Amino acid sequence: MIANKDKSLVKWLGETSLFVGMEEQHLRKLSGIAMVVSYKRRATIFSEGDPGNGFYLVKEGKVKIFMISPDGKEQILHIFGPGAPFGEVPVFAGQSFPAHAVALENSRLVFLPRDDFVALVAANPALALNLLAALSQRLRQFTKMIDALSLKEVPGRLAAHLLYLSEKQAAGDHLQLELSKTQLASLLGTIPETLSRMLSKLQREGLIVIKGASISIVDREGLVDLAEIGKF
């Protein structure tokens, strides 16, 4: 870990959704307690049960947050890219990290140590409200995930994910899967074999056309129905 107090970090932090609109003076203080750390692809950032002495922001790269069962099946909770904060739960709720974090690509992260950060939050209502908004947003996302896992079948979850990617990428009816299919299966709460079969099925049913990691939506309405109803 290398402390980094240069001006560019202050600027970058101020553009982050968590810290947007904060006063220069507070941003400099924040920058003063921040450490920039690097992780190679596949490196573990923290594991479930580790004590949480601070949290992270993705500066460059991509990070996955996941749980794993005793027999090795993985469930991805989040994929975080530049600007996203993660690992905040133990900062505010105490106790240890509830899940694992590894770098999916070579990544640079900003680490914010707990105690200094909490003091900053206490002194800065706008920051507190931004954090409350971020955690609430996360809760909303988890609610959707529980809904999907419990009440929708794999094709429904897949359809919802394709629509989500389509909206995010805003490239009409064309979209790119942003993860390997193995990782996507883990994000959707299934296994690669099942994902492969369901992608084929959506294509066979005339909803999409698949070219590797590129997908074209052919019948958007059909996908929306599938995502809402949750099954064929």
Add this chain to the structure above:
Amino acid sequence: MIANKDKSLVKWLGETSLFVGMEEQHLRKLSGIAMVVSYKRRATIFSEGDPGNGFYLVKEGKVKIFMISPDGKEQILHIFGPGAPFGEVPVFAGQSFPAHAVALENSRLVFLPRDDFVALVAANPALALNLLAALSQRLRQFTKMIDALSLKEVPGRLAAHLLYLSEKQAAGDHLQLELSKTQLASLLGTIPETLSRMLSKLQREGLIVIKGASISIVDREGLVDLAEIGKF
């Protein structure tokens, strides 16, 4: 809705985990914006998609937060009793409620309107930190729920729930299911038939003894194993 500014409400709010330790002056302000509202058993408090103009605290009674699929299957997210806050997500993240809330018993709730409350949070760092802790705790709980739904089978989830009740009720190896079995099935992400079969199975395997809603733990170690491994 009836505004209620009496002293007892101030006192009650001050004993709530969210507002514990707040200055009298702020508690009185809080009390000033609070409304006490009553809901009969089975009454809807809000529905998914409703705009969230504030949030609630359970004063008396019991509330369930749940989602429902188009064909009527229900997934319970939380059961909240006295002192617990709920419905905060739209207050901080904007948008509408992500799930439904109904009263499980005749209940009295404290409603806190959004705008006044946000102003109070902004002026009160200790309150902000309490809220951050509450939301983080909620995230931790959702993480466990996703883990259970995705990586554990029904017997494992049931075992974990029985151990949770046993710890909460602190009555040795004896515990009471606090919900009807239909509701418990919905909380565990399954259906009553399956829950019934799995309870029988745990009894047949010598892990528990069932007498209606009373359960005695016979083989605690076996239950712990089952809860951790997630399946037989």
Add this chain to the structure above:
DNA sequence: GATTATCATTGACTTAAGTCAACCACAGAA
């Protein structure tokens, strides 16, 4: 006290999705 509902249990059956295994395509290393 009789009559509806609601809840719980059990059996027979179906089905979504997981397991296991084989195979292919491709990329990076030796």
Add this chain to the structure above:
DNA sequence: TTCTGTGGTTGACTTAAGTCAATGATAATC
């Protein structure tokens, strides 16, 4: 180049858990 590892696909099979239906047991209402 050839090897080795990783990721993806497909087929045959198994299985956990859901569906449907019948029956009992309470509990709530008239």
